[in-house]
Structure formats: structure tokens, C-alpha cells
Amino acid sequence: MDDLFELDAVGQAAAVRTGEVSPRELTEAAIARIEAYDGEINAVVHRRFERALAEIDALPRDAPFHGVPTLLKDLGWSMAGEPYRAGSRVLDGVEVARDGYGVAKLRGAGFVVLGRTNTPEFGTTITTEPKAFGPTRNPYDTAYSPGGSSGGSAAAVAAGLVAVATGSDGGGSIRIPASMCGLVGLKPSRGRISYGPSLGEAWAGFSAPGMLCRTVRDSAATLDVIAGAMPGDPYGAPAWPRTLAEEVGADPGRLRIGFLAEHPRGTVLADPDLAAAVIGAAGLLESLGHDVEPGGPETFADEDFALHFGTVVATHVAADLEEIGRWRGKPVDLDELETRNRILGATGRELGAVDYVASRDWIDGFRRRMAAWWESHDLLLTPSLGVAPFPLGWLPADDVSMARGRTNQAVAFSSPINATGQPAISLPLHRTAEGLPVGVQLVAAAGREDLLIRIASQIEAAGPFRHTAIRR
Template identity: 85%
Template sequence: MDDLFDLDAVGQAEAVRAGKVSPRELAEAAIARIEAHDGEINAVVHRRFERALAEIDGLAGDAPFLGVPTLVKDLGWSMAGEPYRAGSRVLDGVEVARDGYGLAKLRAAGFVVLGRTNTPEFGTAITTEPRAFGPTRNPYDVRYSPGGSSGGSAAAVASGMVPVAAGGDGGGSIRIPASLCGLVGLKPSRGRVSYGPSTGEAWAGFSVSGMLCRTVRDSAATLDVIAGTMPGDPYGAPAWPRSLAREVGADPGRLRIGFLSEHPGRPGETDPDLTAAVTGAAGLLEALGHDVEPGGPGALGEEDFALHFGTVVAVHVAADLEDIGRWRGKPVDLDEVEERNRILGATGRGLSAVDYVASRDWIDGFRRRMAAWWESFDLLLTPSLGVAPFPLGWLPSGDVSMARGRTNRAVAFSSPVNATGQPAISLPLHRTAQGLPVGVQLVAAAGREDLLIRIASQIEAAVPFAHTAIRPAASH
């Protein structure tokens, strides 16, 4: 049964269809895996094993992932009859009334949801260390962070608990954990995955749901099943010519690719491992026949970006706190939440509607200035994360200024892509001398996940990704 953990989700689904393993056997093996290793990793904050096993009895048909076990992030993936904590105790006692569209589509595809994964409070940190549930640890070295905000999902996949897990990305929250945990992390285009029925958009459209995976084909096939505009959505992404699964292995053609090993607004700050990761990937892409040259969109270095991005996030955190108060029937006092969110909430409450609209207007212009670069290039290559792998506790809770500065450096390459709504993928192409993963990011024009899957599968075929944390040791 241990060989199952070497299979991705597509492989496990194929094994079920071939009669080599039953859905119950898959689920029970994953449950045993979680029970054996999550005490060390702390990825799963809510377990629904008995319910999941009972649901298996109702599985039937030819769903693409029939019987494949998975986990979902405890933020943004609402599930009927289950608790929803978002990394915080302010939601204790609250249960969700109905499945969100994304969760319903996972279930319709045959996935068996075993539980919910850890996340920083309200998803506002690049590391998963919520006061409510404690830190999630990186399976490659438990002293290190798996990233955030989808850190619990990433750690669960990297350690082989499940082949794929659901996450979300509002400023890098899929790509950052993918980078730190040696995974494939695809951030879809804005509007690709519905936030309904309870929500139209999250963080003014910056945030989008997606999956943490070990293989490119899983990234393609899982996005195929959760994608799609639903009735009442405020907007949607353009349809692809065909399913993403059919793009795996397809010839991407000869592409023009720009690359940045340093952020244009932060020269001299790039860690040598990030430089090595990007230059190595650039050399690989050139060897694969693409036209690769240094450079990227000038707008990426604009100093005002962090201010306007931060304004939008702060206002939405303040609004979310008001929503939580109505949801639980008791207003949220700022003293109930972690210091980071206390500051964001207070800042958001102090901003006016005019301030908020002005920042959204600035972001609209930024999106156009960024998009202009893709009129001449097909892809942009950068580090996925703007800092080297970091230990738990690297964002000090008692030093807000230091934490903010470190966060801004970390998301310098990822958050602009949330603002523009473009798709981006993190690929595990480098390791530090200590064996910690470092990812590189490829960014395509809006709506072009198909191109990302083509180039990512070409890279994966040339240098297959190694997942050495899939069987973590009992201790480190």
C-alpha cells in the first residue's frame, strides 16, 4: 500500500478504475498516513474521517477522481455541516450551511474529503502559524515554515498524506507554499473558479481558489474539474479551447520568455538561491528551444504598488470582521484577533470609501501597464518567493515593522500577479544546500493557463520533479 503514496491523484484514480485498489482502501491508507505523521506536521486541523468513509458507500459512476482522498484549506472552501475557522477562534461554534461551488465540484469529481487544513488567521500571512491551532511544519525540515496561507494543504501533499489538496491564493498563498514544499502550485486566472454561492469575489478579485499538487497533470486535471463560471458570478475567465488535461505534453511552440532574478524595485536584495533557481530555469528553457532574455515589465517595480495593494487588503479584512460578527451573532472586538489582523482591521476601518476606490482605480491602471509587456512576450520567469526558505518564527509577532518588511520582500514577485489577475505557476526546480525546495514562477497573459500547462509539462518531462519528503521521518 505504501506504493500508493508515490502515485499522484490521476494515478490513484486510474488504479481505482483498474480495480487495483478500492476507494475505501485509498481513504483508509490516507487516514493512516495522517494519523502517523500529522502529529509532527500539524497540517490537518479538522478531521472528518468517519463521515468521509460513510460517503464512500455512495460513490458511483465514472467521475474522473472517483475515490481519491483529498483535504481542503480551512479558508474559502466552505463545506456543509462542517466547522469553518479560517485559522481563528473567533469562529468557534460556527458551522457552514451548504457547500461552496468549488467544494461541490470536488465532490462531484469523486474526491473524498478527509478534513480541513491549517491556515494563518484569515489567510493574511506568508507562514502558517496561527495562534489558534499552532504552526504547521515543513516536511522537508520541521524547523522551517511550509509557507502560507495554504501551508497546511501544501505540507499535507508534500508529506504524502494526500496526493492533492485545495488552497487559495490572494498574494501568493498557493505559489509560496508550493515553492517551500517542493510542489506544483498553479494560481488560476481571476474568475476561473467561482467563489459562490455566498461570495462574489475575495479581496477585490485578488484571491482565487486552486490546488496544491505534486505533478503538472494533476494541476491541469484538478483545475478542469473546479473551474467554471457559475450563475451570478461578477465575472469569469475566458474558456480554453480544450481541457487543460489535454494540454499536458502538448508542444508549447517556440516561446519568448523574459526572466528576472532580481526584483526591479528591490535591487540587491535577492538571495543567491533564488538567483540560482531562476538562472538555472532560464538555461533549461533555452536548451528546450525557447528564446530567453533578461527583463520584465517595468510596472513590476512601481513603488506605490504595496500601498494600494495593502489598502485593498486592509479594507477587506475590516469588512470580513464585520461579516464574521454578523455570522456568529456577536461583533468581533479587535482584541480577539492576532496583532497582524488587529492592525489590518483598524487600518481598514480608518480608510474611507474614497480611499478604497482610489486604490482600486490605481490597481486598474497597474494591470494595464503590466499587461502591455505580454504583448511582446509569452511568459515571465521569476522566483516564486522573494526570500529564501525561512524558519518558523521568522515573522516576529512583536515587531510589526520587521514583519511587514519581510512580508513585502517575500511577496514582491507574487502579489502583483494577484492584482493583475493573471495565471501563474510555481515549479520545484531548485534545492538549497540544506535540501530545502525553492520554486520558480512562470506568469502568462490573462486566461492562458493552457500555455502554462504546456510549458510546465515540457519542463517536468525534461527534469522530473523529486518529492523526497513524501515519506517523512518520525523525527528530524
């Protein structure tokens, strides 16, 4: 049965359809794997095994992922009747009243939801070490972080507890753990997946829900089932000509690709593993017939970006704290929070509406300046993460200045793409001398996930990704 967990979700769904395994047998096997291996990794913070087993018979039998187990990130992805913690004890006792649209679509596609995965408090950092639930460990080396904020989901998929799990990405929170855990992580275009019915957007549109996967075809097929604007959404992404699953293996044509092996902002330190990953990927893309040259948008170097991005995030954290107070019937005292969020909350409360609107307007201009580069290029290639794989504890809780500096460097390649709302994918194309994964990021113009799937599947076909952390 463990051999089934080396399959991706598309493969597991095929095994169910052919009768090789029943949905109940596959679900029970996934539960057994979580019980056997998660004590080492600490990816799953809420288990709903009995409920999941009881729901199997009601799943639509003709659904594309009928009987395939999955896990939900415990941030967003609300599910009726289940607790919601967002990595924090301030939400103890909160239970969700209804499914979010994304969860409803997953269940409608036949997925069996086994529980919720670990995330840093409110998802505001790049490592998954919340005080409330303890650190999640990287399956490649348990002394290392799996990244964040979708680190629990990434660790679970990398270890083979499930084939796919949900995430969200507000500054790199899908792409960074995908890089750290050797996975495929696609951040969709702004508006591609609905945050409803409880929200119209998250972090002023910076954040996008998505999936952590081991294969490109899973990334395509799962996005097909959860994508689509819903009634009342503030905006949506343009429709694709056909499904993403149909783009897997399709000829991408000869593409114009720029690459950055080092960040154009001089304050971001270079790392040899990141440069090697990008240069290796650039060589591979050139060998596949694409026009590849060094360079990227000059706008990437803008020193003011971090200030305005931070203003938007801090303001939304402060607003979220007010909402949490209403949920639980008691205002949130900043002393209840981890140091990072205590500072973000206090900063957000001090900022005025004029500051917030000014930063959103600045980001609008930044987005237009960035978009101009894609008028003459198809893709940008960069590292997914701005630093080398790092151990647990690398972001010190008691040294806020050091933690902020390290975080700003780590998200230097990812957070600008959250601000622009473009789709970006992290692919596991490099390993350090110690065997730790390092991902590279490909960024397309807004709405062009189809192009990312074509090029990613071409790369995967040229050299299938290795997933050596799967527990056996």
C-alpha cells in the same frame, strides 16, 4: 499500500478504476497516514474520517477522481455541516450551511474529503503559524515554515498524506507554499473558479482558489473539474480551446520568455538561491528551444504598488470582520485577533470608501501597464518567493515593522500577479545547499493557463520533479 501515496491523484484514480485498490481501502490508508505522520507536521486541523468513509458509497463511480482522498484548506472551500475556522478562534462554533461551488465540484468529481488544513488567521500572511492551532511544519525540515497561507495543504501533499489538496492565493498563498514544499502550485486566472455562492469575489478579485499538487498533470486535471463560472458570478475567465489535461505534453511552440533573477524594485534584496533557481530555469528553457532573455515589465518596479495593494486588503479584512460578527451573532473585538489582523482591521476601519475606490482605480491602471508587456512576450520567469526558505518564527509576532518588511519582500514577485489577475505557476526546480525546495514562477497573459500547463509539462518531462519529503 504506502506505495500508492507516491502516486499522484491521476495515478491513484487509475488504481481505483483498474481494481488495484478500492475507494474504501485507499481512504482508510490515507486516514492511517494522517494519524501516523500528522502529529509531526500539524497540517490537518479538522478531521472528518467517519463521515468521509460513510460518504464513499454515494460517490459517482464514473467520476474522474472516484475514491481519491483530499483535504480542504480551512479558508474558503466551505463544506456543509462542517466547522469553519479560517485559522482563528473568533469563528469557534460556526458551522457551514451548504457546500461552496468548488467543494461541490470536487465531490462531484469523486474526491473523498478527509478534513481541513491549517492556515494563518484569515490567510493574511505567508507562514502558517496561527495561535489558534499552532504552526504547521515543513516536511523537508520541521524547523522550517511550509509557507502560507495554504501551508497546511502544501505540507500534507508534500508529506504524501494526500496527493492533492485545495488552496487559495491572494498574494502568493498557493505559489509560496508550493515553493517552500517542493510542489506544483498554479494560481488560476481571475474568475476561473467561482467563489460562490457566498461570494462574488475575494479581496477585490486578488484572490483565486486553486490546488496544491505534486505533478503538472494533477494541476491540469484538478483545475479542469473545479473551473468554470457559475450563475451570478460577477465575471468569468475566457474558456480554453480544450481541457487542460489535453495540454499536458502538448508542444508549447517556441516561446518568448523574459526573466528576472532580481527584483527591479531596488528595495527588494537579492538572494543567491533565488537567482540560481531562475538562471537555471532560464538555461533549461533555452535548451528546450525557447527565446529567453533578461528583463520583465518595468511596472514591476512601481514603488506605490504595496500601498494600494495594502489598502484594498486592509479594507476587505475590516469588512470580513463585520461579516464574521453577523455570522456568530456578536461583533468582533479587535483584541480577539492576532496582532497582524488587529492592525489590518483597525486600518481598514479607518480608511474611507474614497480611499478604497482610489486604490482599486490605481490597481486598474497598474493591470493595464503590466498587460502591455505580454503583447510582445509569452511568459515571465521569476522566483516564486522573494526570500530564501525561512524557519518558523521568522516573522516575529511582537515586531510588526520587521514582519511587515519581511512580508513585503517575500511577496514582491507574487502579489503583483494577484492584482493583475493573470495565471501563474510555481515549479520546484531548485534546492538549497540544505536540501530545501525553491520554486520558480512562470506568468502568462490573462486566461492562458493552457500555455502554462504546456510549458510546465515540457519542463517536468525534461527532469521529473523530486519529492523526497513523502513519509514512508
